[in-house]
Amino acid sequence: MTADRDRVTDAAHAARHARAAARPASAATVPPASAASAATLAAGTSRPAATTATAAGAKGGTPADPTQMTGMTPAATGALQAALAAEHAAVYGYGVAGAHLSGPQQQEALKAWNAHRARRDQLASILSALGAVPAAAAAAYQLPFPVTSASGAIALAATLEDGVTRAFIGLVAVPDAGLRTFGALAMQDGAVRAARWRDATVAFPGLPPSAMARRPRPRQSGEPLAKGHTGRADPP
């Protein structure tokens, strides 16, 4: 346990030397690619990820044979890579957060850090089995905001979990039922951790507001119609 705490502290020490600049996450859409960009703390230094599932896996119809796995399209592999990138970012970010926490909160951060490391390794193994090269962690990540206190560390931890949850919702969009289930369960882990850090729940973890309903409202008197809108129903 001490060794683990030391690793957290070491990671945080390294992270302090990383450039900490605000980088607003934008998750206007829910496809895997945009989920990935929202999940990673910074993409600048990360190595390009391979997105093809070609034949390095075992032959003979084993589960690891990508040609036998329905839905293992480049999109599915890309979603896995996006989730992996988010886990890399979370592992790094928890190193930063853990250094600013103490007592039970630091223990909680350590627990989350280990959970993300385990998920990272699991994703890397799956990708390798599919014949893809797992995306490597970046040398450093830009933090979404400077972290200098326990409250900042808690906010960062919640943000990290949001990013991971957003990344895994990309996996839920692929056709493969197994990957969908895997992604959905991972979303639950991230959402629960985020809720614990915030001490509050959100109605739609992982979904950006843009994915939700935009209810039509009555047009105000004198308000112009939207461009290209005739005000009449489209013909059938």
Place this chain on the structure above:
Amino acid sequence: MQGGSTRRSVLAASLAAPLLAAAGCGVPAAATPTASPASDVAVLRAALAAKKDMIGLYTAVRAVHPELAGQLDPLLADNTAHLAELQRRLIEPAHRSFPPSRGPTTGPSAPEPSRAPGYRSRVGALAALRSAERKSAAVHVGQLRTVAAPSLAQLLASIAACEATHVAALAAGGKIR
């Protein structure tokens, strides 16, 4: 070198196989063999009915235990938002009407609080809500196997994730941290 590469591939595959199985990826079955827009509508209807029951359950518990309002209202608001979004996704033909959900006080899944001994105690009521949320999350994850539309799958997964946070919140007596 070629042989080494092959050995590494086999080793990686053998290591990954249990992980894939644990992740639900072990069976390379057809992704959604029976999925169709029609089945999506059925899933959506079922989710709507279940969500109405869930809201009814919260409302009933809240009526019996008004002291729990502070703890339950945020979770009830989440569930109400789920219902609204599910309803928005369901577009019924004009000549068909959505069958009414079983009322929370008449359906078997949500007995009337005064007739359900477990609801009279605060602990029992919270346990019932926790159980309902956990069950609902599991059902939604199961529905992912039959849903065709990716956006509906994502919505169900998100709702299930929210329900998982509710389970944690209800277990923690309102203070989720």
